[in-house]
Amino acid sequence: MSLRSRAALTTITTTATASTRLGSLTSQLSLRQNPSLRSSLYPIATRTMASLPSTMKAVSFSKTGGPDVLEYTESQPLPKLEQGQILVKNNFAGVNYIDTYFRSGLYPASYPLIPGQEAAGTVAKIQGDNPLGFKEGDRVVWIKQGGYAEYTAVPADRAIKIPEGVSDEDAVGGFLMGMTALSLVKEAYPVKKGETILVHAAAGGMGLLLCQILRDMGCTVIGTAGGPEKCALAKENGATHVIDYKATSGPSWVEQVLKLTNGEGVDCTFDGVGKDTYEGSMEVAKRKSKVVYFGNASGAIPPINIARLTAKNLSIMRSTLMNYIVTRQELEFYADGVLDLIKAGKLKIKVHKVYPLSEAKQAHIDLEGRKTVGKLLLKC
Structure with missing residues (x-):
């Protein structure tokens, strides 16, 4: 979490009334400026956790359709890192309606696809420049594609460090949805x-x-x-x-x-x-x-x-969240806002159920059947 972003959102956790705390997000929104991150100031880093496997557990699909197209495997090749990416060993992945949109074909995608827009876990490897200062073992929550897997190659600028006092479950349980909620009340319609x-x-x-x-x-x-x-x-x-x-x-x-x-x-x-x-x-x-x-x-x-x-x-x-978090500063603004509210106990995360990764199909069935209350997670 950047010092600039943490400072901009300090009022969320310190102001006496919750309305003032949330109102600070609006006042800070107009003041955001993109920071200049110079990779030349940071050493080139390629750090690897000992004994990384060559394969992993994952869920993917090769054609669109109902939940039955989801396929579970324990022999998915480990993703290869590109410049500026980190390898995250996922602990929990969030299950969201957008995952079903890709699976059903409502949203176009390239196949085969590992679904899952978000997950929380630990940094296992860093490739190339590391201007954001991630370290092996850092707990992070991220937004991208590919969360239904033990490991995901994530662009470093799409990952956020999880603060002490916030569990992996709460971090991912409130991440995409929490940022969406804040973007709705602050930008889509300023309440x-x-x-x-x-x-x-x-x-x-x-x-x-x-x-x-x-x-x-x-x-x-x-x-x-x-x-x-x-x-x-x-x-x-x-x-x-x-x-x-x-x-x-x-x-x-x-x-x-x-x-x-x-x-x-x-x-x-x-x-x-x-x-x-x-x-x-x-x-x-x-x-x-x-x-x-x-x-x-x-x-x-x-x-x-x-x-x-x-x-x-x-x-x-x-409205779609992705158009509100295009830049790193925008992502930090909303992510830090959510995580700080969770840490302060001002935003309670209701997890309906945690499914084994192998039961992603059932998670989709339950979600689309509108049988759930709160968030669905996969244990990776």
């Missing part, structure tokens, strides 16, 4: 204290983090979830009101949101569900408000006629 925000799938991994963050920002949070257990969990994690969209009787979730807002609608909706909710998300939008779509858990959203936005001067957006 203000006192606003009413709708969060779909409020008991999922992303939803639980969004509810906590929005509560601490002083918002009224309306969550949707499926079933009494999920509704209770969403409320425990910061939702002011929770609507059970699986209820077989009574008004629809759209009608309930409008009733809770006296017919006005919400200031913003964060919709990671997609096909099943995108219409309703526009229906419950307040005049001059915004709907931010960021996922396709129920399927991709069909084309939207832009004329539909006229009635309310409505804004819509399809």
